[in-house]
Every structure is written in C-alpha cells, then in structure tokens.
Amino acid sequence: MSTIKDTAAKWLTDFFDPEIKNQIQNLIDTNEEELNDSFYKNLEFGTGGMRGIMGVGTNRINKYTLGKNTQGLSNYLKKVYPNEDLKVVIAYDCRHNSDTLSQVVAEVLSANGIKVYRFSDLRTTPELSFAVRHLNCHAGIVLTASHNPPEYNGYKVYWTDGGQIVPPQDGEIIAEINKLDFTDIKFEPNTNLIEAIDKEVDEAFFEESVKVGNFNADGKDDFSIVFTSIHGTSITAIPEVLKRAGYKNVTVIEEQATPDGNFPTVKSPNPEEPEALAMALAKAEEIGADMVVGTDPDSDRLGIAVRNLDGEMELLNGNQTMVLMTKFLLDQYKAKGFAGNEFIATTIVSTPMMEKMAASYGVEFKTSLTGFKWIGKMIKDFPESHFIGGGEESFGYMVGDFVRDKDAVTSTLLACEIATQAKANGSSFYKDLIDCYQQFGFYKEKLVSLTKKGQSGAEEIKQMLKDFKENPVESVQGAKLLYIEDYNTSIKKNVQTGEETTIDIPKSNVLIYETEDGTRIAARPSGTEPKVKFYITTNTTLVNTSDFKTVNSQLDSKIDGILADLNLG
Numbered sequence: 001m002s003t004i005k006d007t008a009a010k011w012l013t014d015f016f017d018p019e020i021k022n023q024i025q026n027l028i029d030t031n032e033e034e035l036n037d038s039f040y041k042n043l044e045f046g047t048g049g050m051r052g053i054m055g056v057g058t059n060r061i062n063k064y065t066l067g068k069n070t071q072g073l074s075n076y077l078k079k080v081y082p083n084e085d086l087k088v089v090i091a092y093d094c095r096h097n098s099d100t101l102s103q104v105v106a107e108v109l110s111a112n113g114i115k116v117y118r119f120s121d122l123r124t125t126p127e128l129s130f131a132v133r134h135l136n137c138h139a140g141i142v143l144t145a146s147h148n149p150p151e152y153n154g155y156k157v158y159w160t161d162g163g164q165i166v167p168p169q170d171g172e173i174i175a176e177i178n179k180l181d182f183t184d185i186k187f188e189p190n191t192n193l194i195e196a197i198d199k200e201v202d203e204a205f206f207e208e209s210v211k212v213g214n215f216n217a218d219g220k221d222d223f224s225i226v227f228t229s230i231h232g233t234s235i236t237a238i239p240e241v242l243k244r245a246g247y248k249n250v251t252v253i254e255e256q257a258t259p260d261g262n263f264p265t266v267k268s269p270n271p272e273e274p275e276a277l278a279m280a281l282a283k284a285e286e287i288g289a290d291m292v293v294g295t296d297p298d299s300d301r302l303g304i305a306v307r308n309l310d311g312e313m314e315l316l317n318g319n320q321t322m323v324l325m326t327k328f329l330l331d332q333y334k335a336k337g338f339a340g341n342e343f344i345a346t347t348i349v350s351t352p353m354m355e356k357m358a359a360s361y362g363v364e365f366k367t368s369l370t371g372f373k374w375i376g377k378m379i380k381d382f383p384e385s386h387f388i389g390g391g392e393e394s395f396g397y398m399v400g401d402f403v404r405d406k407d408a409v410t411s412t413l414l415a416c417e418i419a420t421q422a423k424a425n426g427s428s429f430y431k432d433l434i435d436c437y438q439q440f441g442f443y444k445e446k447l448v449s450l451t452k453k454g455q456s457g458a459e460e461i462k463q464m465l466k467d468f469k470e471n472p473v474e475s476v477q478g479a480k481l482l483y484i485e486d487y488n489t490s491i492k493k494n495v496q497t498g499e500e501t502t503i504d505i506p507k508s509n510v511l512i513y514e515t516e517d518g519t520r521i522a523a524r525p526s527g528t529e530p531k532v533k534f535y536i537t538t539n540t541t542l543v544n545t546s547d548f549k550t551v552n553s554q555l556d557s558k559i560d561g562i563l564a565d566l567n568l569g
Helices: 004-012 020-030 032-041 063-080 098-111 125-134 168-178 199-211 240-243 274-287 320-334 351-362 373-383 408-424 429-440 454-470 545-567
Strands: 051-054 087-092 116-119 141-143 151-160 194-197 225-228 250-252 291-295 302-307 312-315 342-347 365-370 388-394 396-399 442-451 479-486 491-494 500-502 511-515 520-525 531-540
Touching: 004 020, 004 032, 004 396, 004 511, 020 032, 032 051, 032 125, 032 454, 063 098, 063 141, 063 168, 087 098, 087 125, 098 141, 098 151, 116 125, 116 312, 125 141, 125 151, 125 199, 125 408, 141 225, 141 312, 151 373, 168 454, 194 500, 199 408, 225 240, 240 250, 250 396, 274 291, 274 302, 274 312, 291 320, 302 373, 302 388, 302 429, 320 351, 320 388, 351 365, 351 429, 365 373, 373 388, 373 396, 388 479, 396 408, 408 429, 408 454, 429 442, 429 545, 442 545, 454 511, 454 531, 531 545
Parallel strands: 087 116, 087 141, 116 194, 225 250, 225 291, 342 365, 342 388
Antiparallel strands: 051 151, 141 151, 291 302, 302 312, 388 396, 442 531, 479 491, 479 511, 491 500, 511 520, 520 531
16 A cells, blocks of 8 residues: 555656755655645645645645646547647736746646647736636636635636536546646647737726626715735736726725735735735725725635724625625616526525525526536526626625626626715615615624644544534524535435425535524535634514614624534634
8 A cells, every 4th residue: 555655755756856856855854744744635626726735745736736737637628629729828826936837837738739828927817717718718727826825826727618617527627637647747838839918818808897897886086995905916907997997086005016925914815804904994094985995816805894884994794795796786687677587696605695685686596505616607507597696705706797707806896886876875885785684684694714734634624524414403592403404415304304305506515504593504614725614694684774783783692602502602
C-alpha cells in the first residue's frame, strides 16, 4: 500500500523543478505534519471549483496540480468536440501567483493545440463568465480563491454557456484528470495560440452591465456612495460601470484600491465580515454617505451597508440584499406585464422569503444546492424560461442571464439604483426592506461557521455532521421538529407521521431540520474552506412597520436561544 512518503517521493524525480524537489525533501526531513497535509489527498472540485493552499504536493495549488487539471480538461474538450477548433478564455485575480499560474494554464492548453484568450491583467470573475460566450469559447478558466485567506488560490472551470461546470461534466473531467500521471502534462507552449485580451471585452462587458443593471433611477446627483474593492479585482470594473450609469458621488477607499493578495488592511477580504468594510463605513460616517459597497477579491460577492431607521450605517446580510433586489426586479417586470415564463431562484440554505415572494407575484420559484453553478445550470436546463434574478445567502446575486455566475459588478449597480430611487421617493433601502417583511413575512437568518483545519479537522467536521444526522433534536425553542431533509439520501421525512418524500435535487452532504413554526436549521460542510456551516432561519409576522424594532429584537432573542439549544452559541 502506497504511503504518503511514497507519493511525495514521486515528486523528487527529474520531471519536477529543482526548487520543488528541494522543498519536498525538506518536508520529508523536517516536517512530517506538513508533509502529510500536503500529500494525504488530491485537491477536489467543490461548490466553487478547486481551492487550496498554495505550496508543493497533491493537496496544494501549484503548477503541477493545475497543470494536471488543465491537461485533463484539454483531453476532455478534445473528446467532446473532436472536430472543432477549440477556444478557452482565462482570467485571474489579485492573489499571489495568479498571473504566473494562469500563464502556466494557458501554456498547457496551447501545448494541446487549443486557442487561448488570456486577459492581460487581473479581471473580475463575472467578466470571465461573460467573455466565454462573448468570444464563443468552449470553456473558461479563472484563477481565484474568492474570499479565502491570502495563502489560498483556486481554479474554476466554465463551460460554453458561461456557467460553472456541473454534473455530469465535472465528474467526467475529474475522471480524465485521474487517468493522468503528472508526467503526462504538456508544458511546452505554442505561443502562437495564446492571445492577450483586454479593452474590447471590457467595453462589451461594461456596456451590457449598465444595460441590465441601470433603471434610470431619479436623484443620482443627490446620492452618495462609498466603494471599496478590498484590494481585489472590482476596481477594474465597478467605478467605471457606476460612472457610466450616471453616479458622480462615488468615493473610493484608496487605501484598499490597489490589488494586493496580502489584503493588508483586513483580517479577511470577505464582505460578509463587518471588519472587511470597517474603513468604508468610517468614511461613510465622515462624509455622510447613503450607502457602502464592498466586494470580495474576484468581485462575485458584494456586501452593502445602508442607513437604518436611526440613521446609522448597518451592514445587511446576503438574504436581505437578495430579497430587495429581487422584489425590485419583479416590480419592474410586473409594470411591463409578465410573459408567464419568468422565474427567480435561490439555494436551499437561503431565506424562504424568496419562495413567498415568487408566489405573491405569480412567477416560478426554483431552488438549488449551495453554489451558484446550480443557478446557472437552471438557465441552461430551462431555455424556454426567463430568469429574472436570484441569489444566495452568501452575498452573491445575478441580474438576468448575460453573466452565468454571481456578479457583484451588475448587482452593485442594481443596489445603487434601488437605494437611489427609494431616497428620491422619500423612503430608503432599509425602509423598503421592512416593507418586504410586512408583505411577505419577517424572516431573520444567522450563519455560524466553525473552522476545522487539516486532516484532523476534516474528520471532526465529518463526525459533527454524523452526530447532527443521527441524534436529531426533538424540539427547538418550544417548537416540535416536523421535518428532516437529508440531501445525502434525497429523503424528506415527516418525523411526526413517518411519511417520506423524495427530494428532487442532486445529492449533497446537507441536512436540514424544520420545526412546526417554520424555523429551519441547515448543516453542511463548506465546499471551498475547512469549515462546517450552520444556517438558522426563523420567522414571524410583522403587522405594522412601526413594530419593526420590537419584532426584530424578539427574533434575535429566538435565534440566540436556538444557538444555545444546539450548543452553537
């Protein structure tokens, strides 16, 4: 039986660079724990492609693991499109080594006779998704690790529709990769097949983003925005898109405007974390701005803060932003008259308010597993249907279908349009959100993420989820458990009657409790980070908007109680 040291020893052969061999020999000699973590498994595709810590080994992001991926993808493309001139577009973000690793990927593709369009500098992930169809490519690749810590990088693959790969394609591509030895990688480039791209695609993307996200809101001259790219790629797109849409009062946080894979001014470049927007929030208070917008490094997620009822800046969560964006779009469609084939979409761990809203407007509601690739797949699977918009609790949203992944560029413009028009109407983004609570039910959510690193952490996460499944609670805050949804077995069970129904969604390691009062508790491992996540959703009615603060406080107390019941507080 092959040991970890046997696997590592294969990286000491002449095929590998001398520097790589020296690093591995050093691990063998001096750091068994790091050696084990570097080689105990192969990196795998998760909900957001492949992400991992950069370094040497099969469980790390490096030229060999990405080279092997790309060789497998090349073989797969040739198998699926045997008589076509293949084309792939590549983008990369601000992370360490993204530029050099993307060049390696381009060279491997070209060595396999595939035409490559590679952005000459860093670009946003939504622009990469757009570019796949704009350039009529067979696939797209972006080098990014989204909002993961600085030591991470990643590799996401997109297909001809501009959406991320999904089953069965991902499995088929992985099968091609697994057939290969590292020595099968073709590293010698055909430079004639690699073409640098930039402004022509930028221009097309900006134009379409403004077309889709701009609703000619009133009062743009009187609306003040503070924007931060948090050292990421959105600095290449969002200021320009806002300018073209007519926004003049945009203050960019200059200390965070330079792309930098160290993310030196934040603990985490994740707009879900309040700390990541601290500088922008401080600037907003200083100048009296109406809204703060911050995006993650590859600009597919956005966090926004708006003035609450007390005039203070308050960071909204992804569910809140998604709800108001969707309602705004539905209102626009309603005003023109629904065609009857529209739908909105979200994920199984996002707010149930989306389904309530769809029913109220008479449009179809679709739900998917976590990961925006599944929402992109819906558009491909139902060509007769028209996608209005949709998102997920983790701060991702997509407006229409010109991009087939979450898109912080166009979503930022949409959020500004909503807030600007609300202010012009004597309301606000926040007040309009409260109106949604009154109309569709007051839903309140909480996410708890527990980080468990390394091989031992992976085992701990596995055990936690096993316990959650095998030892379900009987009640939560006085409400009896009604359903258990097990997405591993595709069975939804009524625990009070024993009745079982089939869940018509692909299998996944997700378990959801639902109580008699509509409280939902979901548990799943992250597909991109060493974390286990618990999603809490509870709800009540909001009879009058004037009762908002009282009812909001009651729901906060209930969530605290739920966390205590589950030992997650």
